[in-house]
Amino acid sequence: MTAPDLIVAEPAHDPAPAASRTLRRPPKPELSAGQKKALRLARTLVWPAIVVAILVTQIPFLVTIYYSFQNWNLMRPGSRGFAGFDNYVTVFTGGAFMQSLSATVVITGSSIVLSVLFGLGIALLLNRKFFGQGLARTLVITPFLMMPAAAALIFKWSMLDANVGMVNWGLSILGVDPVQWNTDFPALTVIMVLTWQYTPFMMLILLAGLQSQSKETLEAASVDGAGPIRSFLHMTLPHLRQYIELAVLLGGIMLLQVFDPIAIMTRGTGGTKTLSYLLYERAFVGLEIGEAAAYGVITVLLTIIVASVALRLLFKIFSSEGAKS
Amino acid sequence: MKRFEMTKSYSMKKRLALSAIAFSSVGVLLAGCSGAGGGAQQADGPVTLTLATVNNPQMKDMEELKGAFEDSHPDITVNFVAMEENDLRDAVTKDVATQGGQYDIVTVGSYEVPIWGQNDWLVDLGPLAEADTAYNVDDLLPPVREALTVDDSLFAVPFYGESSFLMYNKDMFAAAGLEMPTNPTWDEVAGFARTLNTDDVAGICLRGKPGWGELFAPLTTVVQTFGGSWFDEDWNAEVNSPEFTEAVQFYTDLVKDAGEADPVSTGFTECLNLFSQGNAAMWYDATSAAGPIEADGSAVAGKIGYVHAPVKETEESGWLWAWNLAIPKTSNNQDAAWEFVSWATSTEYINLVGTTLGWERVPPGSRTSTYENPEYLAAASAFAPITKDIMLGVNPTQPGVNPQPWVGIQYVTVPEFQDLGNQVSQDIADVFAGRDTVENVLNKGQELAQQAGDAQK
Numbered sequence: 001m002t003a004p005d006l007i008v009a010e011p012a013h014d015p016a017p018a019a020s021r022t023l024r025r026p027p028k029p030e031l032s033a034g035q036k037k038a039l040r041l042a043r044t045l046v047w048p049a050i051v052v053a054i055l056v057t058q059i060p061f062l063v064t065i066y067y068s069f070q071n072w073n074l075m076r077p078g079s080r081g082f083a084g085f086d087n088y089v090t091v092f093t094g095g096a097f098m099q100s101l102s103a104t105v106v107i108t109g110s111s112i113v114l115s116v117l118f119g120l121g122i123a124l125l126l127n128r129k130f131f132g133q134g135l136a137r138t139l140v141i142t143p144f145l146m147m148p149a150a151a152a153l154i155f156k157w158s159m160l161d162a163n164v165g166m167v168n169w170g171l172s173i174l175g176v177d178p179v180q181w182n183t184d185f186p187a188l189t190v191i192m193v194l195t196w197q198y199t200p201f202m203m204l205i206l207l208a209g210l211q212s213q214s215k216e217t218l219e220a221a222s223v224d225g226a227g228p229i230r231s232f233l234h235m236t237l238p239h240l241r242q243y244i245e246l247a248v249l250l251g252g253i254m255l256l257q258v259f260d261p262i263a264i265m266t267r268g269t270g271g272t273k274t275l276s277y278l279l280y281e282r283a284f285v286g287l288e289i290g291e292a293a294a295y296g297v298i299t300v301l302l303t304i305i306v307a308s309v310a311l312r313l314l315f316k317i318f319s320s321e322g323a324k325s
Numbered sequence: 326m327k328r329f330e331m332t333k334s335y336s337m338k339k340r341l342a343l344s345a346i347a348f349s350s351v352g353v354l355l356a357g358c359s360g361a362g363g364g365a366q367q368a369d370g371p372v373t374l375t376l377a378t379v380n381n382p383q384m385k386d387m388e389e390l391k392g393a394f395e396d397s398h399p400d401i402t403v404n405f406v407a408m409e410e411n412d413l414r415d416a417v418t419k420d421v422a423t424q425g426g427q428y429d430i431v432t433v434g435s436y437e438v439p440i441w442g443q444n445d446w447l448v449d450l451g452p453l454a455e456a457d458t459a460y461n462v463d464d465l466l467p468p469v470r471e472a473l474t475v476d477d478s479l480f481a482v483p484f485y486g487e488s489s490f491l492m493y494n495k496d497m498f499a500a501a502g503l504e505m506p507t508n509p510t511w512d513e514v515a516g517f518a519r520t521l522n523t524d525d526v527a528g529i530c531l532r533g534k535p536g537w538g539e540l541f542a543p544l545t546t547v548v549q550t551f552g553g554s555w556f557d558e559d560w561n562a563e564v565n566s567p568e569f570t571e572a573v574q575f576y577t578d579l580v581k582d583a584g585e586a587d588p589v590s591t592g593f594t595e596c597l598n599l600f601s602q603g604n605a606a607m608w609y610d611a612t613s614a615a616g617p618i619e620a621d622g623s624a625v626a627g628k629i630g631y632v633h634a635p636v637k638e639t640e641e642s643g644w645l646w647a648w649n650l651a652i653p654k655t656s657n658n659q660d661a662a663w664e665f666v667s668w669a670t671s672t673e674y675i676n677l678v679g680t681t682l683g684w685e686r687v688p689p690g691s692r693t694s695t696y697e698n699p700e701y702l703a704a705a706s707a708f709a710p711i712t713k714d715i716m717l718g719v720n721p722t723q724p725g726v727n728p729q730p731w732v733g734i735q736y737v738t739v740p741e742f743q744d745l746g747n748q749v750s751q752d753i754a755d756v757f758a759g760r761d762t763v764e765n766v767l768n769k770g771q772e773l774a775q776q777a778g779d780a781q782k
Contacts, residue, residue, distance in 0.1 A: 075740030
């Protein structure tokens, strides 16, 4: 209740003359009966919004938790019942979960690192005046605007097909034998598609960062005798710190949910069964609603833990480096 | 004091009223949601039927021709909801399993029909079909009818059916001086494939894409003709038996030595692509592939020979699949639904397709009379007679060497099978890539299969 209280309290005492006095920390103002009434009305008006917010955001998750304690296979309608922690036991002893977790870390992690690196490179190239800069920027963004399923299909049929794919054709010019991408390098295949798609996204964020850097600072650095590499490492990179953090955070959130290239290209083989694909398989191939819900609950918990602990840790490293400059 | 209390109670009332408005508006929202998924109306006056179907060409023809049905049944309108195969499976399973009642007619594969029938989800069409003499239920192809029957109840009727056979490029065989027997063995086929395999042309195309309906459709028939099976008569798993292992070893070795490149990417569509462009000498797959192969635009039309599925220990090794129409028990328009279902699976419909759209577009593999129709036989002379032979020759009650406790050839008719087949086929992808051995993979599969088998005991 405290948060909405604060929100409604704001407009109630804002126009009051007492608030205009310059106080470092305004004491809680005494409210007249009329003000209290207005406040109560305001609070009441907020109720529908709170109810809708709770319904919309929390009910699906609560229902998922309920399902995760059910023994429910869609194809066996008679056997539905309370399962206790059975589904969670299956999740942790089945062996699929840890494999899938490591697949998720490998695929998400390498795709993010690669697309940030490529994105930074392209952003540096685009961050200078040249003829056709706008056109070049639009062209570079295209992969990110493409639907993930369409991108996966393009890679499957046009780029990586073993017989008619452009990548194998390019390699054959260099004298390399045709590569069976999906069979021999499934994880790499998925990482390639994701890197191709997310590089423009990283590039956009980093380019915004580069363009907000003041030219005077860089000029001053070069007057002081810093070469382009030194000014990049000691001026530009620390400046980009928070942009990189944001890119990694947003990229991580989006890539954790990745599904299309796996479903279309590798079908979860060879270390590409990420958590989202595993969840899909449990629910729609295994038809085990309870088990899939348990995977879902665990995934949400893990995501919260990763988001709050690991990212904070990562940012701390970045900020201590940034503080030096 | 009194006044204060009055104000308080007044404002309390107001607050309550506002809250009530808030909650009731949420209630309206929720009611709206439940209304969207609600059932159909009672069958008085005009009826609208909702039909969930798979977006195959034969189903699109049905949608195109539904006007003929609506003309003769002015009270009935049929709405088609066409989906991709996996989406259809998801959507219809969810709707039927949760008693959603969204569909009056559903298109169901032959794997699901017995399972759903046993769950009491489908209307028994047997009595309706037998009461309707014009429908001629005995004309349905016997093995297909058998696969759709559980304890004498016919839970669905076939719209079209297929088996599997071996297709080979006659030009390539002639150029290499090879001759294909009508009933080849797998050893002969492997020999041909290894002889004909070159850098540009695969000796044979065999599905390798994971999935119980992709890789394990052809592979299970190979396992059965090698004498193996998923389960014995008492639902004991037999996945790591010597026969099963030999069959998987044979299949993966053949693909690695003389098969298509990148097997994990290769399913039905990819093989069709490869074979119809003349980039594979042989292809073992569904009989329904013959249509697109002989169609205009195929580089190999007229050059393809069709022979029985290769065998080892059994006489016949083709699979059996049918897309069927069924009526969920949740439908409120079961009589009207049967009117449409019986029309769409009748001889009359087959003749209608033949005369209006062309005889090569007739849905095959559902009725014996289709294969006695001279016009169809003339249009599909290359593959129709052999398709009929195979479809009448397969035995869905005992396709392998030993008896099995389920009816079905390339699948096991239990709910757990799609999960089991999917997981084992994903592990076999590691065998194609050389990351794992057949023994290892099948030992893992044995454990999964035993869990599935225990659920049947």
